[in-house]
Amino acid sequence: MSRVEKFDFHVPSLEEVVSVLQNGLKENFADVQVSVVDCPDLTQEPFRFPVKGICGKPRIADVGGVPYLLPLVQKDKVYDLNTVAKEIQLPGAFFLGAGAVSSRVVGGNAEFIPVVQAEKEKKAAINGSYIAKINPEDDGCLLQKYSSLYNDCEFGLLANLYASEGLPGEVIEVRANRRIGEQNFISCIRKALEKHYGDKPVGMGGTFIIQKGKAKLHIMPSEFSACPLKTDEELNNWLKFFEMKAPLICQPVIVSQDPGFDLRVEHTHCFSHHGEGGHYHMDTTPETVEYLGYFVPAEFLFRIDRPKETHMVGRD
Numbered sequence: 001m002s003r004v005e006k007f008d009f010h011v012p013s014l015e016e017v018v019s020v021l022q023n024g025l026k027e028n029f030a031d032v033q034v035s036v037v038d039c040p041d042l043t044q045e046p047f048r049f050p051v052k053g054i055c056g057k058p059r060i061a062d063v064g065g066v067p068y069l070l071p072l073v074q075k076d077k078v079y080d081l082n083t084v085a086k087e088i089q090l091p092g093a094f095f096l097g098a099g100a101v102s103s104r105v106v107g108g109n110a111e112f113i114p115v116v117q118a119e120k121e122k123k124a125a126i127n128g129s130y131i132a133k134i135n136p137e138d139d140g141c142l143l144q145k146y147s148s149l150y151n152d153c154e155f156g157l158l159a160n161l162y163a164s165e166g167l168p169g170e171v172i173e174v175r176a177n178r179r180i181g182e183q184n185f186i187s188c189i190r191k192a193l194e195k196h197y198g199d200k201p202v203g204m205g206g207t208f209i210i211q212k213g214k215a216k217l218h219i220m221p222s223e224f225s226a227c228p229l230k231t232d233e234e235l236n237n238w239l240k241f242f243e244m245k246a247p248l249i250c251q252p253v254i255v256s257q258d259p260g261f262d263l264r265v266e267h268t269h270c271f272s273h274h275g276e277g278g279h280y281h282m283d284t285t286p287e288t289v290e291y292l293g294y295f296v297p298a299e300f301l302f303r304i305d306r307p308k309e310t311h312m313v314g315r316d
């Protein structure tokens, strides 16, 4: 077991978050509609998740960190989602989020797009995750179903995870169309929460769809950098950036403000059913973009295996 730290989030009512987001998002999007709804059945299109919802004992885990990737990789940093489920006191947790693959399993580096129901008692884990890697054939995006290649629940280096019991229930629905500001969908939500709640951190996770338009995403190269990556510029020259098209199904993890655990305060990975996926930066079609998201405020933060030596490179 890794070192685990726990923090209690401020947990506002869904109705209060609705009004905070309705106000905050209208500065960045022309059409904004935020409301409380019953979570749609996430086993259906386009999600195809192994569970119906994102409700029940909601919590966030920030595992490892960018300091295990940069300036040079620490390949021994490997984690298992079944273990993480126990560490966050929720065996059988349903995980959504953003991380890196276990390079010892995959044989190289890649983006990890976790969609996993962890094992519980005699019930085996269901791994519906995707990985996005650089295609050695054409340097394009290669999106793969994890379970078509591997049988484990490992990941490596870092992950930002939203965990719940995977149950139906009430969620916050956010519809935001036509971007008029400079912020991406998730930064805008996080900053609205930070502005309102200040030093009472609020955590949220869930899923959203980029329904129309295109977005800028990155994929890490399969080979770890042999020379140290010491700045955001060196990192961005190493990463591969793509413009990918809707519909993209995305998995955000948000913490409004870091209460002192060296967190990545926002991190979103996306997959699709047309072979594209990766790490979300921004839509590139502000006039036509349409976002539809479902979110739940988390009760607890778990910080697992926080790096002792840290830096702020690569937190975007």
Ligand SMILES: [Zn+2]
Residues within 6 Å of the ligand: 098, 099, 267, 268, 269, 279
């Ligand atoms: Zn990422």
